[in-house]
Amino acid sequence: xxxxxxALLATATVMMTTAPACQHETHDVRPSxxxxxxxxxVVLSTLFAGGVPSAIAGTLQANQENAFAMNEGxxxxxxxxxxxCHAHGGGAIGPALMxxxxxxxxxxxxxxxxxxxxxxxGMPSFRxxxxxxxxxxxxxxxxxxxxLAGGFWAPGRNDSMQVKPGENTVSxxxxxxxxxxxxx
Amino acid sequence: xxxxxxxxxxxxATLVGAAVALLLAMSAATTMSGCRERTATAARAxxxxxxxxxxxxDYQNRRFSELDQIATANVARLKVAWTFSTGIPKGHExxxxxxxxxxxxxxxxxxxxxxFDLHNPGGPPKWIYDPQPSAAAQGVACCDVVNRGxxxxxxxxxxxxxxxxxVAVDAATGKEVWRTRLGDINHGESMTMAPLVVKxxxxxxxxxxxxxxxxxxxxxxxASGKLLWRAYSxxxxxxxxxxxxxxxxxxxxxxxDLGVHxxxxxxxxxxxxxxxxxxxxxxxxxxxxxxxxxxxVWNPDMRxxxxxxxxxxxxxxxxxxxxxxxxxxxxxxxxxxxxxxENVLVDLPLxxxxxxxxxxxxxxxxxxxxxxxxxxxxxATPFATVNSSHGVDLKTGxxxxxxxxxxxxxxxxxxxxxxxPGAKDWQPMAFSPQTGWFYIPHxxxxxxxxxxxxxxxxxTPYVGASVRYHAGPGGHRGSFTAWDPVAxxxxxxxxxxFPAWSGALATAGGxxxxxxxxxxxxxxxARTGVLLWKFQTGSGVIGQPVSYRGPDGKQYVAVFSGVxxxxxxxxxxxxxxxxxxxxxxxxxxMKDLPGRTSKGGxxxxxxxx
Numbered sequence: 128x129x130x131x132x133x134a135l136l137a138t139a140t141v142m143m144t145t146a147p148a149c150q151h152e153t154h155d156v157r158p159s160x161x162x163x164x165x166x167x168x169v170v171l172s173t174l175f176a177g178g179v180p181s182a183i184a185g186t187l188q189a190n191q192e193n194a195f196a197m198n199e200g201x202x203x204x205x206x207x208x209x210x211x212c213h214a215h216g217g218g219a220i221g222p223a224l225m226x227x228x229x230x231x232x233x234x235x236x237x238x239x240x241x242x243x244x245x246x247x248x249g250m251p252s253f254r255x256x257x258x259x260x261x262x263x264x265x266x267x268x269x270x271x272x273x274x275l276a277g278g279f280w281a282p283g284r285n286d287s288m289q290v291k292p293g294e295n296t297v298s299x300x301x302x303x304x305x306x307x308x309x310x311x
Numbered sequence: 312x313x314x315x316x317x318x319x320x321x322x323x324a325t326l327v328g329a330a331v332a333l334l335l336a337m338s339a340a341t342t343m344s345g346c347r348e349r350t351a352t353a354a355r356a357x358x359x360x361x362x363x364x365x366x367x368x369d370y371q372n373r374r375f376s377e378l379d380q381i382a383t384a385n386v387a388r389l390k391v392a393w394t395f396s397t398g399i400p401k402g403h404e405x406x407x408x409x410x411x412x413x414x415x416x417x418x419x420x421x422x423x424x425x426x427f428d429l430h431n432p433g434g435p436p437k438w439i440y441d442p443q444p445s446a447a448a449q450g451v452a453c454c455d456v457v458n459r460g461x462x463x464x465x466x467x468x469x470x471x472x473x474x475x476x477x478v479a480v481d482a483a484t485g486k487e488v489w490r491t492r493l494g495d496i497n498h499g500e501s502m503t504m505a506p507l508v509v510k511x512x513x514x515x516x517x518x519x520x521x522x523x524x525x526x527x528x529x530x531x532x533x534a535s536g537k538l539l540w541r542a543y544s545x546x547x548x549x550x551x552x553x554x555x556x557x558x559x560x561x562x563x564x565x566x567x568d569l570g571v572h573x574x575x576x577x578x579x580x581x582x583x584x585x586x587x588x589x590x591x592x593x594x595x596x597x598x599x600x601x602x603x604x605x606x607x608v609w610n611p612d613m614r615x616x617x618x619x620x621x622x623x624x625x626x627x628x629x630x631x632x633x634x635x636x637x638x639x640x641x642x643x644x645x646x647x648x649x650x651x652x653e654n655v656l657v658d659l660p661l662x663x664x665x666x667x668x669x670x671x672x673x674x675x676x677x678x679x680x681x682x683x684x685x686x687x688x689x690x691a692t693p694f695a696t697v698n699s700s701h702g703v704d705l706k707t708g709x710x711x712x713x714x715x716x717x718x719x720x721x722x723x724x725x726x727x728x729x730x731x732p733g734a735k736d737w738q739p740m741a742f743s744p745q746t747g748w749f750y751i752p753h754x755x756x757x758x759x760x761x762x763x764x765x766x767x768x769x770x771t772p773y774v775g776a777s778v779r780y781h782a783g784p785g786g787h788r789g790s791f792t793a794w795d796p797v798a799x800x801x802x803x804x805x806x807x808x809f810p811a812w813s814g815a816l817a818t819a820g821g822x823x824x825x826x827x828x829x830x831x832x833x834x835x836x837a838r839t840g841v842l843l844w845k846f847q848t849g850s851g852v853i854g855q856p857v858s859y860r861g862p863d864g865k866q867y868v869a870v871f872s873g874v875x876x877x878x879x880x881x882x883x884x885x886x887x888x889x890x891x892x893x894x895x896x897x898x899x900x901m902k903d904l905p906g907r908t909s910k911g912g913x914x915x916x917x918x919x920x
Contacts, residue, residue: 210892212771216889216890217886222884222885226887247447248449251447
């Protein structure tokens with residue numbers, strides 16, 4: 128009885144330290160500081176064959192399963208004054224981000240667009256102010272605030288005063304459209 | 312019926328000049344507005360007691376109505392006379408104005424103005440004016456999208472738009488007369504305060520102390536909207552309109568360009584000192600008084616120095632704005648203790664003679680009496696729980712901070728009283744010449760604070776502090792206090808579950824009115840504090856109550872209901888109270904408010920049946 132349990136535990140430990148954990152904090156040590164957010168310019172057509180290509184899509188997706196990106200996002204959330212308007216997720220001048228309500232969409236690309244383009248009721252456009260890779264880290268962190276990243280990847284504690292439960296303990300609720308949100 | 316009761320401890324404020332000016336303004340208003348004249352209206356317009364022509368009622372900012380029809384003996388029978396829904400689910404901190412036979416109101420963003428004919432209570436508006444401010448301005452309004460009311464002068468209504476414009480509207484027709492842009496939301500500037508009109512000049516100031524803006528007070532020509540002068544709260548003396556006539560009482564405020572030298576290099580450009588509170592005017596001394604808000608970036612370690620001219624009070628000449636004196640309530644403010652709270656001008660028997668003073672209940676927890684000619688501090692007495700300082704040194708004028716409660720970067724300092732919203736925030740107090748007491752709606756909140764490095768990005772918040780508030784001693788979060796300024800002590804205090812975030816109104820009927828954040832509007836006995844009447848308005852009351860006499864000869868009391876503001880943003884902004892810092896510190900402190908009240912703005916008008 129004793130041996131199999133030990134063996135099971137050992138196997139589990141080996142699996143945990145090898146399989147997902149080796150990507151747990153993968154990070155690009157030399158990210159491009161590129162700001163690919165071209166000015167809005169004049170949109171001549173809304174027809175894009177095969178949809179709009181997004182240079183950032185791959186990074187946004189990869190960051191959804193990357194603890195390092197989320198932790199960096201958490202640091203940047205203060206550094207770029209996001210917390211001045213959204214507090215630590217509870218909201219203040221801007222809406223709460225730790226609840227399940229989304230006004231402008233919860234998909235990584237939606238959140239990216241919200242940060243870069245701004246939104247009409249007070250969200251400023253950060254176009255040209257934040258490098259792409261950092262916006263992508265912010266996107267990953269913002270989604271983790273309401274549990275969309277899953278507890279495995281999300282930050283577990285604050286480096287500062289504990290003002291809310293850790294992001295990794297937030298139960299994942301299905302995103303809902305906030306009252307008054309524009310149609311998808 | 313009238314009870315000209317005057318205890319020896321109190322003299323009716325002697326500002327005869329103000330009363331005369333007011334009457335002149337009134338009669339001018341009715342003749343120049345060009346609308347149909349009625350004999351009754353003219354008679355009423357000459358009766359200053361019937362009117363409420365500016366948010367503070369008079370230049371002294373006393374919020375005292377001389378009407379006594381509604382009194383301690385009959386207030387229990389007070390009933391709703393009429394209501395008006397603004398349809399806006401945001402904080403309603405404004406005051407309606409009553410001039411002639413018209414009631415005017417301005418809503419929170421989008422700052423619509425309405426006029427109501429008092430001959431037809433409950434009837435539709437006479438006119439509606441929709442100024443359409445920029446929706447993006449909502450993103451730089453620190454503490455809900457409030458507006459604290461309009462001003463009236465010679466047939467025009469003046470008020471500020473959230474996106475930093477001032478407008479003038481023809482009071483008879485609701486047509487825009489002029490519009491002047493004074494600030495830029497892309498640099499974090501907004502406007503929320505109620506203007507004051509003095510000698511044909513519309514005095515307005517900016518908001519944005521949490522965005523590292525540079526504060527100012529501006530004077531606009533009431534006729535044209537042209538900018539006549541602008542006095543900054545930081546920077547070189549020239550910008551602050553400080554010159555040879557500037558004679559501050561204390562040594563600490565004397566010297567050249569202190570608005571530059573009391574800051575780290577160039578920091579004054581983001582130095583705050585915004586002007587979003589109420590102004591007062593003494594026509595005898597010809598001085599306007601107003602407070603300046605917190606210095607830019609809350610984190611005090613980032614701005615060593617006294618940070619002039621933030622968190623203090625200026626006395627200026629209305630004609631050209633030149634500074635006469637200044638006093639700093641909180642030199643090198645540590646806690647976001649804006650100095651903008653209203654200054655109430657009263658004459659009091661102090662030390663055996665009558666002194667012309669101003670009373671000011673500051674965020675830092677002290678009730679100050681200042682000589683309003685010189686800026687000398689006559690007394691500074693705590694009116695709430697204070698552990699962040701050990702008093703005010705009356706020789707130097709300096710607040711004495713408590714070392715153990717000083718924020719230090721990277722450290723959590725716990726149980727600091729009062730908290731950032733202070734012992735009292737914007738909510739204006741009243742003064743009754745009948746009792747000689749101030750009636751102070753205020754907070755009972757302490758906080759934990761951790762200061763952090765902050766980056767200045769124009770148009771985004773510049774705070775550098777995490778705060779969470781909690782109830783002070785006693786466990787209640789608000790209080791309503793009757794304060795005897797001559798004795799320097801509270802006469803009575805009522806505990807409130809939530810911060811008392813509405814204004815106060817005192818009346819000659821021996822009553823004091825105020826509202827609570829759960830929606831109750833209350834009348835208490837001015838002498839005893841005994842609750843005589845209350846009415847549930849449906850949404851938290853954070854507005855400024857006023858009183859007037861209608862064309863029917865009846866006394867009315869009017870107030871906005873509509874929860875919000877900094878303290879009520881948990882409800883009006885749908886914040887998530889699991890984050891203790893939600894709303895910049897209110898999450899944990901107000902987590903039970905959403906279960907006790909809901910959103911929605913309504914003007915309530917009450918009268919005896």
